[in-house]
Amino acid sequence: MDFTNLPPTEPFEQLRSKSCQFYLFGLHLGKSKAPLLCNTIFKQLGINWNYQIEETDQKSKFHERFASDNVIGSAVTMPNKVAFLSEVDHTDEIGTGVGAINTVYTRLSPTGEKLKIGTNTDTVGIKESFLQTEAVEIANSNNGAPGLVYGGGGASRSAVYALYKFFGCKQVYIINRDKGEINDLKASMNQSAPYIDIVHIETPEQANNCGQPKLAVLCVPNFSPSTPSEILAKETLSVFMNRSTGAVLEMCYNPVVVTELYKEFEASGWIVISGITAMIYQGLTQISLWSGYSIKELPLEEAMAAVSQ
Structure with missing residues (x-):
C-alpha cells in the first residue's frame, strides 16, 4: 500500500x-x-x-x-x-x-x-547520490551488474536494498571484517527481502572469480586496517577497486569528507560521491x-x- x-x-x-x-x-x-x-x-x-x-x-x-x-x-x-x-x-x-x-x-x-x-529514506539518499551527480550515466547503464557494499553495519542494509531496488543489482556483494555481522545481516534480510541475493565475499581469491560491480557503497568509518580480519577485508575490496572503474558512494563524511578510501578509489579512476x-x-x-x-x-x-x- x-x-x-x-x-x-x-x-x-x-x-x-x-x-x-x-x-x-x-x-x-x-x-x-x-x-x-x-x-x-x-x-x-x-x-x-x-x-x-x-x-x-x-x-x-x-x-x-x-x-x-x-x-x-x-x-x-x-x-x-x-x-x-x-x-x-x-x-x-x-x-x-x-x-x-x-x-x-x-x-x-x-x-x-x-x-x-x-x-x-537512507535508500533514497543513496539512489539520488548516484542519479544527481556525475555518476548518473554509470548508474543508468548498470544493466543488472552486481552491486558492492563494504561494511556490515546499520547503513549496509539500506545500501543493499537501494542497489537492488533502484539499480537492478540482482546480486549484492558484501565485504566485511566480521563474518558474524554479515551472517546476522543476511539472516535478517532473508526475512525482510528474500528476493535479494546477498553474497559475502571473504577473500581476494573469491573476489577475482566474481563479476565486476559498477556501483559500490562504502559503509565503514575512516580508519586504517590493522587486525588480520581488517587487512583481509581491505585486500578483498582492493581487488574490485583496482580491476575496473565505476561509481562509489563514500557514506562516511565525519570527521573528514575526503577519507582514505575516498582518495584510493579516486586514484583508481572511480567517480567518488561524498556521503554528504x-x-x-x-x-x-x-x-x-x-x-x-x-x-x-x-x-x-x-x-x-x-x-x-
Missing part, C-alpha cells in the same frame, strides 16, 4: 502554518548534522518548524512525543532503526524491505486515526513526506551550503 496517498493529519497548507516539532530518536548524536540540515530548510521555507535531538532508546518516549498534535513526523537512528519497527502502525515497502526505518511520518486512517508510518550528498537527499525526502512539498520545491543549494560548511 502507498501510505503517502492517505491524507495528512491536517491539510499540508495548515500544517505549514502551525508550529510543528520533529525529533531525532537515537543515542550518541552530538555530531549529527540532521538538526542543521532540517532547520536550515525550514527557515528557507518560512515555516515555524523545529527539529531537535532526542537522546533516547526508550520506546515509551517515542510514543509520548507522537501523542502531541504538533508532532507529525520524526527521524530514527541507531540503535532504534530496527527496534522501532514494531512501534509504528505500518511500514511501507522500503521500510519493510530494508528491515529498518529511519523516518516516521503521519497520515490519517480512513476512520480518522493518526497513523505512524515507518520508512527508510546522501545525507542531504535523505533529509529532503523526509521533509517532503512531512510537508507535502516535492523534493524539487525544497532549497537544495542552501541545504548543501549549510551542511558543507
